[in-house]
Amino acid sequence: MKELSIIASRVQASTTLAVDALAKQMKADGLDVVGFGTGEPDFDTPDNIKEAAIKAIKAGQTKYTPADGIVPLRKAVAARLKADCGIDYDYTQIVVSSGAKHNVFVALMALLNPGDEVILPAPFWVTYSEAIRIAGGIPVVVPTTEDMDFKMTPVQLESAITAKTKAIIINNPSNPTGMLYSGAELKALTAVCVKHDLYIISDEIYYGLVYDQKEFVSIASLGEAVKERTILIHGVSKSYAMTGWRIGYSASNAKLAKIMANFLSHSTSAPSTISQYAAIEALSGPQEGINAMRDVFEQRRNYIVKRMNTIEGVSCIKPDGAFYIMMNIEKLLGKTLGGRVINNGDDFALAFLEKGLVAVVPCSGFGAPNFVRWTYAASMENIKEGLDRLEKFLKS
Ligand SMILES: Cc1ncc(COP(=O)(O)O)c(C=O)c1O
Known part of the structure; x- marks a missing residue:
């Protein structure tokens, strides 16, 4: 064969x-x-979220939706990003998909051409290296150690850049290290990205789980030049105990959002309609x-x-x-x-x-x-x- x-x-x-x-x-x-x-x-999963799903089923919300998600959910995502991270996105910049893992994959499909390099600080979430390869790219791993709190420095980043570098992936706070880049550390890293015209995939799915009252800073809040080149990855799986509902989302510039929506329309179509209604409640309901x-x-x-x-x-x-x-x-x-x-x-x-x-x-x-x-x-x-x-x- x-x-x-x-x-x-x-x-x-x-x-x-x-x-x-x-x-x-x-x-x-x-x-x-x-x-x-x-x-x-x-x-x-909290009861109010489950109830919203049951209500959606009973109301007949059981059909296909637009590939990038229903407008009320995309608006709810934009409102939550504004409330939690202080960033302004129009709902047309939000793409909902079947889990944040899926958003990472779709973001890479939208960005990469064969042979493009993506910088990945290690230790990294295992899916990133494989998703880069599936999308035709080459992961360029930058090792970090415990002494560095497992955080990549701007010098390390800059020395890993070649003519083929297209993007970096930052996961903050990180799976598996749990480490959090401060606003100042992110500023220094993103300055290198802007200088070398790199895209940034910033997976911030754990931002609701930060301890010791430390401040979480979203990369996209660091100014327009950074926001324009960033695809934020967020989702409801971790913070709202909704891993099985399979809803994640990204926020990016409108051109990238459109390409990602087109890609979704020919792969999974939309994520589960019922889960989308549950996610609206998760994002817009009580946050205690x-x-x-x-x-x-x-x-x-x-x-x-x-x-x-x-x-x-x-x-x-x-x-x-x-x-x-x-x-x-x-x-x-x-x-x-x-x-x-x-x-x-x-x-x-x-x-x-x-x-x-x-x-x-x-x-x-x-x-x-x-x-x-x-x-x-x-x-x-x-x-x-x-x-x-x-x-x-x-x-x-
Ligand atoms: C860093 C990171 N991003 C994304 C995901 C996947 O999230 P989802 O369940 O929404 O696909 C995980 C799950 O382990 C994760 O650790």
């Missing part, structure tokens, strides 16, 4: 979902596995639920960071936002744990799952091979149990 698509064949499976699948299989086999794999809030969830996440983060740093052999730095911890396992390299020699985070995650019965995500796919990621979108009871098991496992 003829060769399959070269581009599609190069795409790697998501490591996050792979660990999750193995953990689920072990659970189905009757093993008592505690999961810290997939990044989804353990809270239920977000603050309550954020406070719970902050308490969990404090607990996990403090306790992890008392455990011999592992360590972590304190993230500013999102709901992830990067656990450094460098001190364990070369040791044998659970019958397996630990050469990297992949070995550790496998041994910890098989023998410690705890699912964490190896960060090799995120560009950080000596780390594993825990999510604290898990109950306090499970967090305590997971750390108890970690202590026991490290003594094994």
Whole structure:
């Protein structure tokens, strides 16, 4: 038979979902596995949002909508961006799609020509590198370390730029590091982007989950020259506990928005009509639920960071936002744990799952091979149990 698509064949499976699948299989086999794999809030979608969806179904809102979403939702997105981030967008600049992951993909499809380079600070969310490749681009990874709080510097950015560089992807606060770029840091990075005429994909999906009363600054609020070249990625999945509803959105200049809408019209058409009505309620209804969830996440983060740093052999730095911890396992390299020699985070995650019965995500796919990621979108009871098991496992 003829060769399959070269581009599609190069795409790697998501490591996050792979660990999750193995953990689920072990659970189905009757093993008592505690999961810290997939990044989804353990809270239920608030009732007012569910009611809005039920109301939409009963009102017969069950047909196709425009590919880039219904106007009331696009207006609700624009109003929320104004209220939360102080940025002005007309609804015609908003594109709703089937999840923020989809918006990232569509943004790359709209921007890239074959061979275009996209700068990606590592550790990065695993989807970015694969989505760049699917869109015909080349990811150019800029490594960062714990000492730098996992943040790319303007000097690093500038030295990664070539004649082929088209865009950068910034994820703030970040999955997997949880780190937050300050307004000043963003200003310095975006000045380089403007100087070299680069587009900026700014994935800000975790902006509602920032701790220690730190200030979140959206890149698009840093002046017209930056806003014009930025595609903001936001969505309801994380802040409103709506991962299964599949609604994300982007904000960009109108020309890009139109291209992305055209692309959507020939791929998924519109996202679920019912979910769009639910998202209007999420964005326009009471916002107190977000603050309550954020406070719970902050308490969990404090607990996990403090306790992890008392455990011999592992360590972590304190993230500013999102709901992830990067656990450094460098001190364990070369040791044998659970019958397996630990050469990297992949070995550790496998041994910890098989023998410690705890699912964490190896960060090799995120560009950080000596780390594993825990999510604290898990109950306090499970967090305590997971750390108890970690202590026991490290003594094994
Ligand atoms: C940085 C980042 N962007 C986007 C997404 C995907 O969001 P959605 O569920 O809306 O597709 C995730 C999910 O893990 C994420 O971590």
